[in-house]
Amino acid sequence: MDIAGNLLIGQSARRGTNGVSYGLDAASGERLAPGFGGATLEDVDAACGLAWSAFDLFRETSLEARAEFLDTIAANILALGDGLIERCVAESGLPRARIEGERARTVGQLRMFADVVRSGDFLEVRMDPAQPERKPLPRANLRMRHIGLGPVAVFGASNFPLAFSVAGGDTASAFAAGCPVIVKAHAAHPGTSELVGVAVRQAVEDCGMPEGTFSLLFGSGREIGQGLVRDPRIKAVGFTGSRQAGTDLMAVAAARPEPIPVYAEMSSINPVILFPHALEQRGEEIAQAFVQSLTLGAGQFCTNPGLILAVQGPALERFVVAASEALTRTPAATMLTPSIHRAFEKSVANFSAHPHVQTVARAQPAAGANEGQGALFSTTVEAFREDALLRDEIFGAASLIVRCPDLQAMHALIESLEGQLTAALHIDEADYSAVRPFLPVLERRVGRVLVNGFGTGVEVSHAMVHGGPYPSTADGRSTSVGSLAIRRYLRPVCYQDMPEVLLPEALRVANPWKVNRLVDGKIELA
Amino acid sequence: MDIAGNLLIGQSARRGTNGVSYGLDAASGERLAPGFGGATLEDVDAACGLAWSAFDLFRETSLEARAEFLDTIAANILALGDGLIERCVAESGLPRARIEGERARTVGQLRMFADVVRSGDFLEVRMDPAQPERKPLPRANLRMRHIGLGPVAVFGASNFPLAFSVAGGDTASAFAAGCPVIVKAHAAHPGTSELVGVAVRQAVEDCGMPEGTFSLLFGSGREIGQGLVRDPRIKAVGFTGSRQAGTDLMAVAAARPEPIPVYAEMSSINPVILFPHALEQRGEEIAQAFVQSLTLGAGQFCTNPGLILAVQGPALERFVVAASEALTRTPAATMLTPSIHRAFEKSVANFSAHPHVQTVARAQPAAGANEGQGALFSTTVEAFREDALLRDEIFGAASLIVRCPDLQAMHALIESLEGQLTAALHIDEADYSAVRPFLPVLERRVGRVLVNGFGTGVEVSHAMVHGGPYPSTADGRSTSVGSLAIRRYLRPVCYQDMPEVLLPEALRVANPWKVNRLVDGKIELA
Known part of the structure; x- marks a missing residue:
């Protein structure tokens, strides 16, 4: 598969002149050809200029034309064939089946947004007809629709090289809303990014969309990424990544002469709450499923179960033993990048050395470079409450069991948590009355409450919420997965x-x- | 009418101990009894504590119960009778007819939100049923609803002592969304605020809502207002006022450990664009209507027409003459407060003294304290472009005519404007082809584009948008008037x-x- 290492600025591919970087083979750490020239701030300016010129045209394309554009991106990605899968597997270290599944998700997501565009519901057309005879004052003829905010800067995510990168959820929803997109590629998968970027660029051409509808930049997150967010022609930001990088972008966006919304999906430890009856009846079975979820994709999911809460006692100890056995049998797994691997090792070492944390189990030792060895820890409510470090996300396959003296203590602990993407409840019918008082606090703390499952595996559909109160996201009023994401x-x-x-x-x-329209406050179906 | 000068913290009325302030008779500048005790930060804490305790209960009230609560507030406000009107007229200096009209709007607004709650559409219920047999993975059973963000801090507006203050649009929409409200009363109308506050408190009791559903605080905007916004139990802010105060609150909200949304409606000069044919045919008639809109309520509207754009020539000169004659006949009018009057005088003096600004006309001289004398200025495109001062809002009956050499210059000038609440186009059919290129830029710059009218007079309905890009509001994704305001x-x-x-x-x-529900992406009406 031809990869040139070029920036894509509108329809022109040009060599970046701001340093050279390489993709790495995640498993071996070896450089992959070619080198990617980094963008300069002049490149940012050029891409923003094109995006701004494209905006008025792109946002007024017909619903069918915009839907067709999204479908064409999907088709062009599929047309990349196995070359895309191979490069993506190499750069990410993720298994082929996962990457194939992620491609299917990405393509499905683009097609879902095509259908969302076709329906026109996102326009939320409202009409309040004139009432010229109304007393004391006549009513004017009022019509409302929604329009795109303007060009959107999208930051590719390390952990979803397809589904949350160049043509991922943020890009698809911004396009659907009528916004041109400039993607800042993630350094972890530049080759994958270029391949997908060329597919998007081709779709722009195939569908006769204005040139600046899409650009793709490589380069430093701080210089190029913040430069993008600072540009007055950028009107919103989509980001998935670390809390530090996300809050940095929020600060840049808030400090602009015209502040803009940042949709940053940042950090979450996704509490898993084991209720007494379910724990007693099915603890070992839950433990198996938990370890599967924990170690899926080397634990590199925003919805990874990083916190287990249960009332202490023999049932919890059986769960711990079962989870330990399952984890001990699990091989270490290649992580996305050397720096993610280093950060994981460092966090695990911090937990291991913590005076009030017990290392319950580790996965099998690493057999190659960048392999993360899963880790399961336990601690007490007091230690968890007193040390903020223990409430931080560890990006990777690590989780912390907090033994709670009783349900009240568990409730109080949840009330003290920061905002989260998900919470998972493991419950039987006999637990329902114990569960009820937890629901209000969970609704306030998380974007998705799930029962007898784990948060990994995020359905791309209409009722999905992949969002949650700060700091799980920058803006808990929104979702980054599912059709409602267009509203951002x-x-x-x-x-x-x-x-x-x-x-x-x-x-x-x-x-x-x-x-469909809301006429005088009443829905009228088309 | 009994006014005690008390804080309302939940159901308890207590005397504030942080200084004493008084309402003023706007026309005479005289103090009105009683004195109002200012809130302390302890009072803020107490109100926030109650609001937080109320939130989980209040947000789960049935649709009918919450609608009934809103209707009861409306009824209780009407039951205050003429005493409310008299106090409000005295404190605001606004004519009785205006205040009666504003009461009707306030009551209508509460009832509209009651209907919005009853319909349940704001919940945006979505259901994606389980697909246990789906390959390669089954689909879970997904349901979505919307819930309130949490307790909301609402800042009363000086210029709408009823419709955007204690039980105004922000409060009504927050209640409708299931959020407890703590109002920081505006110092310009404390007596009006207490009367309405007692009506709301009574509705809380009448309807059996939890105590902390509503509190009302008097005191310093900086200390008490910012204290409220800083409190971790406050989850959103509704504000209408100056750009400085609004951006100060935005900064406080962004600097919190958990940043929260601020819906600040701040400043707008609301361009009025006179197209050549309409100007030629109906210039004098438009001039009459313009001066009426300009001087309505002493010009103290966010949607006041502060900027007139037209192509220079004889037709514009005839418009200027007609507007001057109309303004010259218009009496000065009492402004809301001495400080608003002083700020108006100062801005008018700045414009009058500006080397590139011509004073076209003034209204009749002031006959009493705090009377604002309307002012009409004109300038050139160059001067307007070069001096940011000329693009600032003057709060009051002042407007600036910019003589444009041609339509292109007018277009470029609009493209250079900051975000605005409204733009008004005066056009005839012969102007339509000239109008078309203006629409894209106007859509990007304003929340409401209106034709052959003026922005004053904001319909409270479903298709209304009273919002716009920064700095007209803090968040152009929303409206503060109309049923869509609940979404904030x-x-x-x-x-x-x-x-x-x-x-x-x-x-x-x-x-x-x-x-009504969205099932698998398709609307199903109830």
Whole structure:
């Protein structure tokens, strides 16, 4: 597969002049050809200029044209064939089956947003017809639709080289909303990024979209990434990554003369709560499933189960033994990058050395470079409460069991947690009355509450919420997965007494776009 | 009407101990009894504690109970009768008819949100049923609803002592979303605030809502207002006021350990664009309507027309003459407070003394204290472009005409404007082709584009947008007027594989709340 190492600025591929970086084979640590030229701030400026020029045209494309564009991106990604899979497996160290599954998810996600665009529901068309005879004052003729915010900067994620990178969820939802996108590729998978970027660029051309609809930049996160977020033509940011990088971008965005929204999906330890009856009845079985979820993809999921809460006692000890046995049998697994691997090792070492933390089990030792060896720890409520370090996410296959004296202590502990993406409850019918008081606090703390499962495996659908209160995300009012993600990049505009011929087609009485509308507050289906 | 000068902290009325302040008769500048004791940070803490305790209960009240609560607030405000009107007229200096109209709007707004709550559409219930047989992986049973963000701090606005203060739009929409509210009363109308506050408190009691659902604090904006925004139990802020105060609150909110959304409605000069044919045909008539809009309520509207754009020539000069004549006949009008009056005088003096600004006309001279004398200025495109001062909002009846050499210059000028709440186009059919290129830039710059009218007079309905890009508001993704305002205080929560009996009623298959639902992405009406 041809990979050139070029920046894609609109339709032009050009060599970046700001240093050279390489993708690495995650398993061996070896450099992969070619080198990627880094972008300069002039490249950022050029991409933003094109995106800005494209915005008014792109956002007014018909629903069908924009849907077709999303479908074409999906088709072009599939047309990359096995070359994409091979490069992505090499760069990420993730198993082929996972990457194939992730490609399917990425393509499915693009097609879902194509359908979302076709339906037109995201426009949220509202009409309050004029009431010229109303007393004491007549009512004007009011129409509302939503339009895109403007060009969006998207940051590729290390852990989803396809589904949350160049043509991932952020890009697909921003395109669907009518926003041009400039992607800052993640350094962990530049080759994968270029391949997908060329597929997107080709779709721009195939579908006759304006040139600046898409650009792809390689280079330093701090210089190029922050430069992008600072550019006045960028109107929103989609990011998945570390808390530090995310809050840095939030600060840059808030300090602009015109602050802009940052949708950063950052850190979460995803509490798993084992209720007494389920723990007693099915503790060993839950332990197996837990270790599978914990070690899936070397634990490199935002929804990885990093915290286990249960009431202390013999049932919990049986769970611990079963989980330990399962983890001990689990091989170490290649992590995404050497730096992620180093950070994992460092955090695990910190937990191991902690005076109030017990190392319960480790996975099999590493057999190669960058292999993360899963770790299971336990501690007490007091230690967990007193040391903020223990409440930090460890990115990788590590989890901490907190033994709670009783359900009240467990409840109080959950109330003290920061915002989380998910919480998973393991419960039987006999637990329901104990569960009820936990639901209000969980709703306040997390974006998704799940029962008898684990948060890994995020369905791309309409009712999904992959979001949650700060700091799990920068903005708990939104989701980054599922069809509602489109709303992040939209804002409402009202047209008052605008003549029909000047109105956007979506707002005309004759409803040429056949969209569902709220008329005088009542839904009228198309 | 009994006014005690007390803080309302939940159901308890207590005397604030942090200094004493008084309402003023706006027309005479005289103190009105009684004195209001200012809140301390301990009072803020007490109100936040109650609000936090109330949140889980209040947000789970049934749709009917919450709607009834909103309707009861409306009824209790009406039951205050003429005493409220008299106090409000005295404190605001606004005419009785205006205040009666504003009361009607306030009551109508509360009732509209009651209907919004009853419909349940704001919950945005979504269901993706389980697909246990799906390959390669089964799909879980997913349900989504929206819940309130948490307790909301609302800042009363000086210019809408009823419709955007204690029980105004921010409060009504936050209550509708299921959020307890703590209002920081505006110093311009403490008596009005207490009267309305008691009506709300009574509704809390009448309807059996939890005590902390509502509190009302008097005191310093900086100490008490920022203290509120800093409190970790406050999860969102509704504000209408100056750009300085709004951006100060944004900074406080962004610097919290957990940043929260601030919905600040701040400053806007609301361009009015006179297109050539309409100007030629109806310039004098438009001038009359313009001066009426400009001087309505002493010009103290966020949507006041502060900027007139037209192509220079004889038609514009006829407009200027007609507007000057109309303004010259208009009496000066009492402004809301001495400090607002002083700020108006100072800004008008700055414009008058500006070397590139011509004073076109003034209204009749002031006849009493705090009377603002309307002012109409004109300038050139060059001067407007070069001096940021000329692009600042003057709060009051002042407007600036910019003579543009041609439509291109007018277009470029609009492209250079900051975000605005509204833009008003005056057009005839012969202007339509000239109008078209202006629409994309206007959509990007404003929340509401209106034709052959003025932005003053904001309909409270479903298709209204009273919002716009920064700095007209802190968050252009939202509206503060109309039913969509409820969305500001909501966030989505997903429930995965949750047993029916543990699900919130709104999400149960049997649909006991009879809400419209999105099932597998398709709308199903109740």
